[in-house]
Amino acid sequence: MGLWKREVWRLLLLAAGGLLVGWIVSYAGLGLAIGLAACLVFHLQRLYRLHRWLTLTPQAEPPAATGVWGELFDRLYRYQKGQRHTQERLLGIIKRIQESSEAMRDSVVMLDRHGDMEWWNSAAERMLGLRTSHDRGHHITNLLRDPRFIDYFHTRDYREPLTLRSPIDEQMVLQFQITLYGDDERLLMARDITRLHRLEEMRRDFVANVSHELRTPLTVLAGYLETYDTYADQLPPRFARGLHQMQEQTHRMQNLVSDLLLLSRLEIDRGGEDHAPLAMATLLESVQRDAAALSAGRHTIEVELVEPRALLGSEQEIRSALSNLAFNAVRYTPEGSRIVLRWVPGRDGANLEVEDNGKGIDPMHLPRLTERFYRVDKGRSAATGGTGLGLAIVKHVLLRHDARLEIDSHPGQGARFSCLFPAERLRSETA
Structure with a gap:
């Protein structure tokens, strides 16, 4: 504040001096104008020096000056130094980030808000074929033109x-x-999973081939056991008991092989050829009858149909998914439980649900329920004759129908398995 007071006094003194000189020579107004003009010239000269310093030699020391202008030059110089240090630090950070990105085996591509490519590492050049001289500033979909990537990019669901x-x-x-x-x-990242993909293909082929090879001997074995069963009354009691157990285990192995073959087909075959609008009322009632036969009157099985539209999909696959959920509910809920099969409107489409009021499932198991052969209670699952592949089949069926599975369950509060289908999969009954 003291500097500004001095500048004000300087202006007043120049004006008073000019006025005094003008009064002496009988031109007071002219003298005042000359004093103010001298003050203006002084400030214009300092302003010129400031402009020259900032435009020509901003890195150099500021011009020498006193008063307010000296203070202004010093503050600007300190601000510039601080900005330079900040800029150097940021450039150093960016350089380290780029160097660390260069050391990565994964491709890294930085995209601006429009999707144009700004920077990428050398791995991106090797995996995606990017070239700095040609591709910088181009949209990412000009390089990755696969319709699946374009849909993935524009849907903005990157979970x-x-x-x-x-x-x-x-x-x-x-x-x-x-x-x-x-x-x-x-930020786009691409990882080379070729080896993992080949191992997965080998696993699928192995499971499919072994399952296929097991089907024939199991069929032969089951046929002979069925023949021997007709003479069970002629066998000693312990032989009859062993024959019955062999039949049960053979039937269980046949179910396991059938589920493995179905899973392999779902993974390998893209599907879609047999998709058609499905009458959900007929489908739910059919699965209800099958579940009631399995239950043999031990459960109450109901159907709720609220959504009037049909589902576009494969009848065989949707029936398989719904049957697995319904049969699981029958197998793993106590006698007297209520099971409901629902087709209802959803948040962004429609939901196919199977709900029961059984013992429920601890939430800690929910993330792993769709894994193959994962069992919450191994002893109880073995006793019910399940293969441990039902929910894995449900998951793959839903993936082929652009849907997902949500599970809501707590101990003592039952369980609800919801298949969430998008609106694009729904058709009016008249379509």
């Missing part, structure tokens, strides 16, 4: 990764994951 072939090497399988950050910008 799950996307698996595609490399655009430059059909033998390379990549897993893409997009992350949103900053001002609607995106």
Whole structure:
């Protein structure tokens, strides 16, 4: 504040001096004007020096000055130094980030808010074929033109990764994951999972081949056991008991092989050829009859149909998924339980639900229920004759129908298995 007071006094003194000189020579107004003009010239000269310093030599020391201008020059110089240090620190951080990204085996591509490519590491050049001289500033979908990636990019639902072939090497399988950050910008990462993909293919082929090879000997074995069963009354009691157990285990193995073959087909075959609008009332009533036959009167099984539209899908696959859920409810709920099969409107489409009021499931098991052969209670599951593949089949069927499975259950409060289908899968009954 003292500097400003001095500047005000300087202005007043110049004005008073000019006025005094003008009064002496009988031109007081002219003298005042000359004094003010001298003050203006002084400040214009300091302003010129400021402009020259900032435009020509901003890195150099500021011009020498006193008063307010000296204080202004010093403050600007300190601010500039602080900004330079901050900029150097940020550039150092960016350089380290780029160096660490270069050291990664995964591809990293930085996209702006429009989806244009700003920067990428060398792994992206190797996996995606990016070239700095040609591709910088181009939209990512100009490079990755697969319709599945374009849909993945524009839907903005990046919770799950996307698996595609490399655009430059059909033998390379990549897993893409997009992350949103900053001002609607995106970070695209691509990981080479070729080896994992081949191992998965080998596993599927192995399971499919072994299951197929087991089917014939099991059929033969079951046929002979059925023949021997007709003479069970002629066998000693302990032989009859053993024959009955062999039949049970053979039937269980046949169910296991059938489920493994179905899973293999769901994984390998893309499907879609047999999709048609399904009359859900007929489907639910059919599954209700099958579940009632399995229950043999031990449960109350009901159907609730609220959603009037049909579901576009494979009748065989949807029936398999719904049957697995309904049969699980029959197997794993105590006698007298109530089981409800529902087709109801959902938040973004429609839900196919199976709900029971049984013992429920501890939430700690829910994330793993769709894994193959995962059992909450191994002893009880073995006793019911389940294969441990039912929910895995449900999961794969839903994936082939753009749907997902949600499980809501707590101990003592029953369980609800909901298959959430998008609105695109619904058709009017008249369609």
